[in-house]
Amino acid sequence: MTDGPPTVLAAELIRWSWIGNHLDDIRDDLLQHLQLTGLAVLFGMLLAFPLALAAVRWPRLYAPILGLTGVLFTIPSLALFILLIPFTGLKIWTALIGLTIYTLLILVRNMVEGLRGVDQDVREAAQAMGYTPARQLFRVELPLALPVIMAGVRIATVTTIGLVTVTALIGWGGLGRLFLDGFTLDFPTPLIVGVVLSALLAFAADLLLVGVQWGLTPWARGRGS
Amino acid sequence: MRRIRLGGAAAAVCLALLVAACGGGDDALQGGTQPSDKSSVIVGSTNFPEQLILAQMYAAVLEKAGVDVTTRLNLGNREVVFPALEKGEIQLLPEYNGSVLSFLDPKATATTSDEVNTALAPLLQAKNLVALQQSPAEDKDGWAVTKETAAKYNLSTLDDLKPVAGQLVVGGPPELKTRPAGLPGLKNVYGIPDFKEFKALDAGGPLTVSALKKGDIDVGRVFTTQGVIAAEGWVLLEETKPLEPAQNVVPIGRTDAMTDQVKNALNALSAKITTEELTKLNAQVDVDKKDPEQVARDWLTQQGLI
Amino acid sequence: MDVLGNLISWLTAPEQWSGPSGIPVRTLQHIWYSLLAVAMAVAVALPIGVVFGHIGRGGLLVINVSNLGRALPSLGIIILVFTLVGFGVVPVLVALTALAIPPIVTNSYVGMRSVDRDVREAAEGMGMTGRQVLWKVELPVAMPLIMAGIRTSSVQVVATATLAALVGLGGLGRYLIDGFAQRDLPQVLGGAVLVAVLSLLTELVLGRVQTLVVSKGLAERSAAAAVGAKVQKAA
Numbered sequence: 058m059t060d061g062p063p064t065v066l067a068a069e070l071i072r073w074s075w076i077g078n079h080l081d082d083i084r085d086d087l088l089q090h091l092q093l094t095g096l097a098v099l100f101g102m103l104l105a106f107p108l109a110l111a112a113v114r115w116p117r118l119y120a121p122i123l124g125l126t127g128v129l130f131t132i133p134s135l136a137l138f139i140l141l142i143p144f145t146g147l148k149i150w151t152a153l154i155g156l157t158i159y160t161l162l163i164l165v166r167n168m169v170e171g172l173r174g175v176d177q178d179v180r181e182a183a184q185a186m187g188y189t190p191a192r193q194l195f196r197v198e199l200p201l202a203l204p205v206i207m208a209g210v211r212i213a214t215v216t217t218i219g220l221v222t223v224t225a226l227i228g229w230g231g232l233g234r235l236f237l238d239g240f241t242l243d244f245p246t247p248l249i250v251g252v253v254l255s256a257l258l259a260f261a262a263d264l265l266l267v268g269v270q271w272g273l274t275p276w277a278r279g280r281g282s
Numbered sequence: 283m284r285r286i287r288l289g290g291a292a293a294a295v296c297l298a299l300l301v302a303a304c305g306g307g308d309d310a311l312q313g314g315t316q317p318s319d320k321s322s323v324i325v326g327s328t329n330f331p332e333q334l335i336l337a338q339m340y341a342a343v344l345e346k347a348g349v350d351v352t353t354r355l356n357l358g359n360r361e362v363v364f365p366a367l368e369k370g371e372i373q374l375l376p377e378y379n380g381s382v383l384s385f386l387d388p389k390a391t392a393t394t395s396d397e398v399n400t401a402l403a404p405l406l407q408a409k410n411l412v413a414l415q416q417s418p419a420e421d422k423d424g425w426a427v428t429k430e431t432a433a434k435y436n437l438s439t440l441d442d443l444k445p446v447a448g449q450l451v452v453g454g455p456p457e458l459k460t461r462p463a464g465l466p467g468l469k470n471v472y473g474i475p476d477f478k479e480f481k482a483l484d485a486g487g488p489l490t491v492s493a494l495k496k497g498d499i500d501v502g503r504v505f506t507t508q509g510v511i512a513a514e515g516w517v518l519l520e521e522t523k524p525l526e527p528a529q530n531v532v533p534i535g536r537t538d539a540m541t542d543q544v545k546n547a548l549n550a551l552s553a554k555i556t557t558e559e560l561t562k563l564n565a566q567v568d569v570d571k572k573d574p575e576q577v578a579r580d581w582l583t584q585q586g587l588i
Numbered sequence: 589m590d591v592l593g594n595l596i597s598w599l600t601a602p603e604q605w606s607g608p609s610g611i612p613v614r615t616l617q618h619i620w621y622s623l624l625a626v627a628m629a630v631a632v633a634l635p636i637g638v639v640f641g642h643i644g645r646g647g648l649l650v651i652n653v654s655n656l657g658r659a660l661p662s663l664g665i666i667i668l669v670f671t672l673v674g675f676g677v678v679p680v681l682v683a684l685t686a687l688a689i690p691p692i693v694t695n696s697y698v699g700m701r702s703v704d705r706d707v708r709e710a711a712e713g714m715g716m717t718g719r720q721v722l723w724k725v726e727l728p729v730a731m732p733l734i735m736a737g738i739r740t741s742s743v744q745v746v747a748t749a750t751l752a753a754l755v756g757l758g759g760l761g762r763y764l765i766d767g768f769a770q771r772d773l774p775q776v777l778g779g780a781v782l783v784a785v786l787s788l789l790t791e792l793v794l795g796r797v798q799t800l801v802v803s804k805g806l807a808e809r810s811a812a813a814a815v816g817a818k819v820q821k822a823a
Contacts, residue, residue, distance in 0.1 A: 075573060131743075131787035133750045133761070136780030139768045147357065147366045215659060222661045226754075226768075228357045228366070236664045237356050241329055243488040244571050245671050252664040259659030361771045453756075456769035479608055482766050483756040492675040493756060 075246045083235070083250065090231025090258065093221045096153055098214050101160030108161075109168030110194075119169065126162040134159065134220050138227045147228035156220055160213040167209020171202030200274070207270040211263055218259040222251070232258070321541045322350035326372030328363050329356050330485050331567045331574060332421060332507060332560065336376035338578035339551060340533060346588045347547035359485065360385060361457060368409050373539040379416060380527035381423075382406075382534065384462050395528040412537045414548050416530035417555035421507045423463050423526060425519045431500050432517040439520040440472050443501070447477045453493050454503030456482040463526040464503070471523050477501070507557065509565025531555055554585055591773075595781070598774040609762070611782065617758035618786065621677070622745045625684030629741060632685070633692035634734070641700020641730065642722050650697050654690040662687050662748050670755045680752040687748055688741040695737025699730030735798040742794055746787045750779075760786065 076083070112119045138155045145151040175198050183193045199206075222233030230237065235251030238244075323344055327337035334355055341351045354372055357363045364385065366372050379398045383390045383405070392401040395416065406413055427437055435446045443450070458464035459480060468474040483489035486504045494502040495514065504511055504518070511518060533548045563581055566572045582588045598604065604611050640646050662683045669679035703726045711725045727734075750761030763779025766772070 078573065078576070128784070128788070131747060131784040132780050133747055133764065133783045135750060135761070136764050136776055136783070139764060139776050140773065140780070142362075143773065146369050147362070147371050218659070219661050222663050225663070226358070228354065228362075228371075233661070233663060234356070236661075236667050237329070239671060240667045241334065241356055241487060242331060242567065242571070242574070243491070243671060245668060248664060248668040248671060252661060252668060255661045255664065256656065256659045260656055263655065263659070359769055361769060456766040459766075460770050460772075481756060482753075482762065482769075488671065489675060489756040492670075496675055498675050 070245050071249055072244075072246045075244075076250060079247075083254070086230075086232050086234050086251075087254065087258075089229065089234075090218070090221050090255070093149075093152060093156060093224065093229065093231055094214065094217050094262075097156035097160050097217050097221075098210065100153070100157040101164050101213060102210070104157070104161050105164035105168055108165050109172060112165070112169045113172045122165065123169070126165055129158065130162045134223050135226060138224060142227060149229065151227055152221075152224040152229040156217055156224070159220060160217055163213040163216065164206075164209050167212075168202070168206050171205030171209070172198055174205060175201045203274050204270065207266065207273070211266045211270075214262050214266060215259045218255060218262060222255055231255075320348070320350050321539070321543050322352070323535070323539050323544060324352045324354060324371075324373045326353075326357055326363055326366060326375050327355040328359055328375075328485075330487055330505070332505065332564050333376055334574035335560075335563050335567060335578050336531065336555075338575045339555075339582060340374060340376060340548060342579055342582055342588050343547045343551045344544060347543055349544055349547070359455060359457060367411065367534070367536070370536060374533060374535040374544075377413075377532055377534045378421060378529040379413065379532050380529040381463070382413075383527065388462050390527075393524060393527045395530050398527050398530075399532075406534065407537075410537050411534055412540055414533045414535065414540065414545055415552050416532040417552040419507075419531045419555045419557045419560045420529045421505050421531065421557075421560065422529045424504050424506045424511075426494065426502050426504045426511055426516040427500060427519065428494060428497075429515050429517060437517065437519060439522050440468070440474070440525075441522055443468070443519065444472065444474050447474050450477055450500040451479045451481060451498070452477040452501040452503075453481040453483045453490050453499030455485040458482075458503055467525045471525055507561045507564050509561065509568040513565070513569045531560070551582075551587055554587065591777070594774040595777045598778045599781070604778075614758055614760050614762055615782065615786065618746070618749050618752075618760045618783075621680050621684060621749045621752055621757075621759055622742065622790075625681055625745050625749075626688050626738065626742050628681065628685045629688030629692055629745075630738060633689045634696055637693045637696025637734075637737075638700055638722070638727070638730070641697040642718075642726060644701065647697055647701065651694055654693045657686060657690040657693075660686055662751060663754070666751050666755060675756060677752075677757060679755050680749070680757060683751065684745050684749060688745050691740040691744070692734075692737045695733045695740075696730065699733030699737075700726050702733065703729045731802045732798070735794070735801060739791065739794040739798065743787050743791050746790045747783065750783055 108122060112122045134155065137158065138151060141151045141154055145154065179197060179201065180193070183197045188197065221229075221231045222236060224230050225233030225237050232251045232255045235247040235254075239246065239248035239251070325337050325341050325344070327333040337353060337355050341353050344351050357366065357372075360381070363372070363375065364382075367375050379395065379402055380392075383392060383398050383402050386405045387401070390398075390401055392398045399413065399416065402413055425440060425443075431450075432438065435450075436442060437446075452458075452465070454464065459482070460466070465477075465480065469476075481493065481499055483493055483499070483502075486502075486508055490499070490502045490504065491510055491514075493499045494516070501519075504516075506518065510516075531552070533552065535544070559581070563577050566577045567574050579588065607613070636650065640650050665686055666679045666683040669682045673679065707725060707729070708721060711721045716724065749759050750764055752759040753761030753765040760779055760783045763775050763782070767775030767777075767779060
C-alpha cells in the first residue's frame with residue numbers, strides 16, 4: 058500500500074464560474090429543499106397533533122406512543138427511504154413520507170410534554186370559568202404549551218433540513234443534489250456551495266422560528282426566557 | 283385573542299403557498315407526457331460522468347428540436363434508475379445495449395450489436411419501452427491495475443489474474459458482486475477464484491479512482507472510455523474471452539414519449555457519437571474537470587447539431 | 589409475513605456471520621468509527637464547554653457556534669472531505685466528530701453554569717482555589733448534564749456512521765448501500781435493524797455509565813426534587 062500525505066486535488070476549491078453558470082440549478086435545488094422541508098414539517102404537525110392529544114387524553118397511551126416513537130427514531134434515515142422505494146418509486150412521496158415520519162417523532166414528544174406541562178390549577182380554573190374542552194384546548198392549554206411545542210418545531214425543522222440532503226440518494230435532495238454533483242464530478246465547488254447554503258438555511262430557519270415563538274408568546278417576553 | 287387569529291391567518295397563507303409550490307414546481311410529479319401539441323420529455327441518467335454528458339447532449343438536441351425538456355440526472359445506478367424509466371418517472375435514458383440486455387435477461391447469449399438489438403427489442407416492448415438507433419460508440423466494462431501492480435504480478439490479460447486473485451483486492455460498484463459481467467463473470471468465463479477482498483466503491487467514479495491510486499485496491503472496475511485510465515497510465519487488462527456483449531450507446535425511451543420529432547433529433551445525434559469522441563469528452567470532464575453540460579454543448583456546436 | 593421471513597433468513601444465514609463482510613466485522617468497524625469520533629469530540633468539546641462554563645463568559649457565543657455546527661449536513665461534509673483528501677477514514681471522522689461536538693459543548697457549558705451560586709461561594713469561602721472549585725465542586729455537579737450530552741452525541745454518531753459506507757468504507761451502513769445497489773431489500777432491512785439495535789444498546793450502556801459516574805448524592809437529590817414536584821402538583 059502506498060503511503061504518503063493526503064493529496065489535495067488540482068481542481069481549485071471554488072470555481073466561481075461554475076457557480077455563475079449554475080445559478081438556476083442552485084435556485085431550483087434551494088426551492089426543492091424548502092418545499093420538502095416545509096411540507097414535511099407541516100404534515101408532521103398535522104399528524105402529531107391528534108396523536109399528542111390522544112396521549113394526553115388517555116394517559117395509558119402515553120408510554121407506548123413515547124416508546125414507539127423512540128424506537129422508530131433509531132432507524133437510520135437512509136434505510137427508511139430505501140425501504141419506501143418499492144412502494145413509491147422515485148416520486149416525491151418516498152422522500153416526503155420518510156421525512157414526515159421523522160418530524161412526527163420529534164413533534165409528538167414535544168407536543169405531549171408541552172400539553173402535560175400545563176398546570177392542573179390552570180386547567181381547573183378554565184373549567185370553572187365554563188370553558189368547553191375545545192375552547193380550553195385552543196385558548197388556554199395550547200398557548201401555554203407553545204414554548205415547548207415551538208422548541209420541538211425548531212428541532213424538527215433543523216433536523217429535517219439536514220435529512221432532506223440525504224434524500225439526494227433516492228433521487229431528490231434539494232441542496233443535497235449539489236453534494237452528488239460534486240461527488241460524481243470529483244469537484245469541490247458544488248459541495249462547498251451545498252454545505253454552506255444548507256447550514257445557512259438551517260441557521261436562518263432556526264432564527265425565524267425563534268422570532269415566531271417570540272411573536273406568539275407575548276406573556277413570556279417579560280421573563281426573558 | 284388577536285394574536286392567535288393572526289397566527290391562524292398566517293398559517294393558512296403558508297399552507298396555500300406550499301400547496302401551490304407543490305403543484306406547479308415539479309414536472310416529475312406527473313408521470314407521463316402532457317396533453318399538449320408540444321412534445322415533452324423527462325431525461326434521466328445514472329451516476330457517472332459519461333452519463334451526464336450523454337444526457338445533456340440528448341437534452342440539448344431535443345431542446346433545439348423544440349421539445350420541452352426536463353432533466354433528472356445523477357439518480358443512482360441502473361438498478362435504481364431503470365425501474366424509474368419503467369414507471370414513467372423518467373422517459374429517456376442513455377444506455378448501453380449489452381448491459382440492458384443482461385439486466386433484463388441475465389441468461390441472454392447475444393454477442394454482436396445486431397444480435398443484442400434483436401434480442402432486446404421484444405423485452406423492451408413488453409415494458410412499453412423502445413430503443414432508438416444505436417451509436418457506433420461503445421463503452422465496455424474494464425478491469426484496470428496500476429503499472430506497478432501489472433509489473434509485479436505480470437498482468438496483461440484477464441487470464442493472468444487467475445493465479446494471483448487470492449492476493450489481490452478488487453474494487454467496484456456494489457452491484458459488481460452480482461452482475462453477470464462483474465465478479466460472477468470472471469469466475470464463470472475465466473475460472474478466476476475469489477479475490478482476497480471485494481471493496482464496494484462506485485462505478486469507475488472518484489472512490490474507485492482514489493482507492494486504486496492509493497493502493498487500497500489492486501484491481502478496479504473502470505469503463506473503457508474513461509479519460510483517467512490514460513492520464514494515470516493504468517493497464518487495462520485484456521479480455522481474451524468476451525465477458526460481455528456489444529455495448530453500443532443507445533437512447534432508450536418510453537414508447538409514448540418517443541415522437542417522430544424526438545426520434546429524428548436523437549438519431550441524428552447518435553450517428554455522430556464514436557468511441558474516440560466519447561473518450562475525448564470524458565477526459566475533459568474526468569481529467570480537466572470541465573462541466574458536463576458545457577462539454578456536451580460545445581461538442582454539439584462543433585458538430586453542427588445545435 | 590414474507591418480508592419478516594426473508595429478513596430472518598438473511599440475519600441467520602451463516603455467510604452473514606463470518607469473513608470481512610460479516611456482521612461481527614462490520615459491527616466492530618461501525619463501533620470503531622463511532623468511538624473515535626466521540627472520543628475526539630469529547631477531547632475538543634468538553635474542555636471548551638467546561639472552561640467557558642467555569643468562567644461564566646462567552647456562553648452565548650459558545651451556544652450559537654455550537655448550533656451552527658448542528659446545522660452542518662453530515663452527508664455534505666463527508667463527501668467534501670473525501671473530495672479533498674481521497675479514500676480513507678478521515679472524511680468519516682471529520683463528519684462524525686463535527687456532528688458529535690455541539691451537544692457536548694452545549695451540555696457541558698450549561699452543566700457548569702447550573703452549579704448553584706451559593707455552593708460556589710461556600711467552596712470559595714472554604715478556601716478553595718478556582719481550580720479546586722472546578723474539579724471538586726463544579727464538575728461533579730455538572731456531570732449529569734455532561735454525561736447526557738455525551739450520550740446524545742454517541743447515539744447520533746452511531747446512527748450517522750452509516751454514511752461511512754458511502755465513501756467506500758465498512759460499518760453497518762454497507763448493508764444499506766450494497767443492499768440498495770444490488771436490489772437486495774432483506775439486506776437493507778437487516779442493516780437497518782442492526783443499526784437500530786446498536787443505537788439502542790449505545791443509549792442503554794451509556795445510561796448505565798451515567799448512573800455509575802454521577803455521585804449518589806446528586807442523583808438522590810435530583811430524584812427527590814422530581815418526586816417533590818409531583819407531590820406539589822397533586823396537592
